[in-house]
Amino acid sequence: MASDHESALASNVPRPTLEVQNLTTEFVTRSGIAKPVRGVNFSVMPGQIMGLVGESGSGKSLTGYSIMGLVDHPGVVTCGRVLFKGVDLRGLNSAQRRAIRGDRIAMIFQDPMMTLNPVLRIDTQIMEVVSAHYPVDRQTARAMARSALVQVGIASPDERLSAYPHQFSGGMRQRIAIAIALINKPDLIICDEPTTALDVTIQAQILFEMQKLCREAGTSLIWITHDLSVVAGLADTVCVMYAGEIVESGTVQQVLALPRHPYTSGLIACAPSRNKPGAPLRQINGSTPSLLALPSGCAFRNRCDRASDICHTPPPTVDEGGQSFRCFHPMPINKFNESVG
Amino acid sequence: MNHLPLLELRGVSKRFGTSQDVVARIAKVFGVGLPDHTVYAVDDVNVSVFPGEIVGLVGESGCGKSTLGRMAVGLYGMTAGQRFWKSEQLEKLDPASRRQKQLGMQLIFQDPVSSLNPRMRVRDIVGEAPVVHGMVAAAEKNAYVEELLQRVGLNADALPRYAHQFSGGQCARIGIARALALKPELLVCDEAVAALDVSIQAQVLNLFMALRAELNLTYLFISHDLGVVRHVADRVLIMYLGRIIESAPTPALFSSANHPYTQALLAAAPRLEVRKMVFTPVKGEIPSPLHPPTGCHFHPRCPHAFHRCKVEIPTFREIAPSHFSACHLND
Numbered sequence: 001m002a003s004d005h006e007s008a009l010a011s012n013v014p015r016p017t018l019e020v021q022n023l024t025t026e027f028v029t030r031s032g033i034a035k036p037v038r039g040v041n042f043s044v045m046p047g048q049i050m051g052l053v054g055e056s057g058s059g060k061s062l063t064g065y066s067i068m069g070l071v072d073h074p075g076v077v078t079c080g081r082v083l084f085k086g087v088d089l090r091g092l093n094s095a096q097r098r099a100i101r102g103d104r105i106a107m108i109f110q111d112p113m114m115t116l117n118p119v120l121r122i123d124t125q126i127m128e129v130v131s132a133h134y135p136v137d138r139q140t141a142r143a144m145a146r147s148a149l150v151q152v153g154i155a156s157p158d159e160r161l162s163a164y165p166h167q168f169s170g171g172m173r174q175r176i177a178i179a180i181a182l183i184n185k186p187d188l189i190i191c192d193e194p195t196t197a198l199d200v201t202i203q204a205q206i207l208f209e210m211q212k213l214c215r216e217a218g219t220s221l222i223w224i225t226h227d228l229s230v231v232a233g234l235a236d237t238v239c240v241m242y243a244g245e246i247v248e249s250g251t252v253q254q255v256l257a258l259p260r261h262p263y264t265s266g267l268i269a270c271a272p273s274r275n276k277p278g279a280p281l282r283q284i285n286g287s288t289p290s291l292l293a294l295p296s297g298c299a300f301r302n303r304c305d306r307a308s309d310i311c312h313t314p315p316p317t318v319d320e321g322g323q324s325f326r327c328f329h330p331m332p333i334n335k336f337n338e339s340v341g
Numbered sequence: 342m343n344h345l346p347l348l349e350l351r352g353v354s355k356r357f358g359t360s361q362d363v364v365a366r367i368a369k370v371f372g373v374g375l376p377d378h379t380v381y382a383v384d385d386v387n388v389s390v391f392p393g394e395i396v397g398l399v400g401e402s403g404c405g406k407s408t409l410g411r412m413a414v415g416l417y418g419m420t421a422g423q424r425f426w427k428s429e430q431l432e433k434l435d436p437a438s439r440r441q442k443q444l445g446m447q448l449i450f451q452d453p454v455s456s457l458n459p460r461m462r463v464r465d466i467v468g469e470a471p472v473v474h475g476m477v478a479a480a481e482k483n484a485y486v487e488e489l490l491q492r493v494g495l496n497a498d499a500l501p502r503y504a505h506q507f508s509g510g511q512c513a514r515i516g517i518a519r520a521l522a523l524k525p526e527l528l529v530c531d532e533a534v535a536a537l538d539v540s541i542q543a544q545v546l547n548l549f550m551a552l553r554a555e556l557n558l559t560y561l562f563i564s565h566d567l568g569v570v571r572h573v574a575d576r577v578l579i580m581y582l583g584r585i586i587e588s589a590p591t592p593a594l595f596s597s598a599n600h601p602y603t604q605a606l607l608a609a610a611p612r613l614e615v616r617k618m619v620f621t622p623v624k625g626e627i628p629s630p631l632h633p634p635t636g637c638h639f640h641p642r643c644p645h646a647f648h649r650c651k652v653e654i655p656t657f658r659e660i661a662p663s664h665f666s667a668c669h670l671n672d
Contacts, residue, residue: 055540199401200567203609204620205622226538232616232618233615234611234617267539267540270540271568272572274613277572278572278573281543
C-alpha cells in the first residue's frame, strides 16, 4: 500500500478517491446462489461524478451497498477490494468502518421518507451525524446543521430545524438527506436514485444543488440511476451495468455518443427522444434474465441480435482509449451514427 | 378527423373533503366549526378527445391528472361538470345504459403488477368482464382470452397462470389485454409505462402504437414523462394543480411552449443529447392542493408574475390556431 502511495506521489498523478476491484456479492437462497454483483471494477477521481446506470435487478444499488458494507444477510461480499483512498474497506473491522461511514463516505437513498426517522426532529438527526464523529458541543453542532440547511437551499432554516420530517415535502426531505450527507464534508457520496421519486422540476433543483456542491467542495459522487438522460446531464463518467456486470464504461461523451456494447446501444436507441415521433421505437427484445439462471458467457446474448456461438464463453474486456466494454461483437463505430443521425 | 368528439368533459371538477356531521355543520353556522379540509383535485376542466387521436395529459404528482382520468371513465364521480360520450350526456342516462356506454372506455392502471388480482388466473383476469357483460359466452372464454393474449404478444400457456409468475412487462401486457377484452374505443392509460424499465417501456409503447393502427383506438395518455408523451401523442394537455394550463398539438407545444410552467417543465427535463447540463430550476415547491394559491396557481413560482396574477384566474384561450394557454402575459 505504501509503495502505491509513493509511486502515485512520484508521478504526480491524482489518486482515485475510490477504486473498486473485482467486487462480487452473493446471496445464498434456497433455489441456489445468486450473484447480483459479479466482478465489478471502476474508480472515481476526486471531484468526479460517476453515473452507474442499469435497469432494475442489474445490481447497481447492491454495488453501492457493497461499497458501504450495508449488504444484509443472506448477502455476502465474497471477493474483491474496495480501496477508499488506498485503504481496503473490506479489511476494516466494524468500528473502523463506522468511523468512515457518514464522515468520509456518505450515502443518499432513493426514498427520503425512509431515510429520516419520523419521530425525531430534523435538528436532532443532523446534529447526530456531527457528534458521532467529532467532539463538538450542541451549539456548534446546531450551527453546523443550520448552515447545512442553508447550503441545500432550505428557506427559514431556524424554524425548519425544529420541524419533523412529515412537515416537509418529498423534495425538501431529500434536501435534508443531502444536508446530512454533506455536513461532515465527505470525500465521496453514493447517491442511490435520489431523484427517482421526485417530480421533474424538483429533480432539476436537486441536480442543480449537487452539481454546485461537487464543483465547490471537490466531492466525488457515484450517481446510481436507471435514467440515462440524468447521467448525460450530470456525470463525467458512466458505467453501464447488466445482470451484475459492468458491460461498458468510459466518459459520458464516449459512451453516449458512441456506445460499443449492444446493450448500451439498445438502451440509448430505445429512448423516445432518439426516435421519430410516432414511428415504432427501436426496442430490446425479451426481458432481463433471472439471476439464478443466467445464460453462460455473455448474460445479454439471449436478447442481442449480434450474438453468435462464441458468446457462450465469457467475453473479454476490450479497452479502447479509456472506453471499455465486454463484448465479442462490439457495435461498429460508424453504424450507430447512421442509425441515429 | 371527425369533428364530433368521442369523449368530452365540460367544466369537470372534483373536490375531496371529509363530510361534516350534524354537529360540525351547526358549529359552522355559528362560526366555530373546524376549518374546511377540501382538496381541489380537479378544478373546472374541459377536455375533448376526438376519434383516432392520442391526447397526452402531462403534469407533476398531485396535479390531478389521474383523478381526471378516473373521472373520465366513470370510476370517480364528478363534483361538478358533464361528460359526453359521442355527444350523449352520460349523466342523463339511467345507470344501466350508462354502464353499457362506459364499456367503450377502459382504463389501464399505473402499476402493472398490483393492478392484477394475485389470486386470479390470467384467463379469469382477462376473461371475467366480457363474460359478465354478455359479450362472450362462458364456454368461449378460453378461446377469446387466447386470441387477446396473442394480440398483446403473450402465449396461450399464460392462461392458467397467476400474476406473480410474470415479469413487469408481461403484467403490463396482461393489463392491456384486460382493457381490450371489452372492445373499447377509448383507452385511458394512467402512467401505464412509468413503472417499467426503459427497454421494456419501448416494447409496451410499440404495442400501444400497433394496437392503435389495428383496432382504430383512441387514447388519453396520462404521463409525467415528457419524452414518452412527445413520442406518442398528437396533442398535449399540460396540467398544474387541478387546472389545464396549456393545450397544443405536440410539435407546437415542444417548439413554442407558451405558459411559463410548460417552459419550466421543458427546461427541467434532462435530455440524452445534452452533456453537463446547466440546470436552471424553477424556484419553490408544488403548492398543496389543500390551499392552492389565489389567481393563477403558478404565480408564486413564476418568474414573470405580476400583481394581476395573484388576484385573477387567467382565462384559457386560443393564442394560435389550436394552441390554448391560460396566462395573463398573453393579454
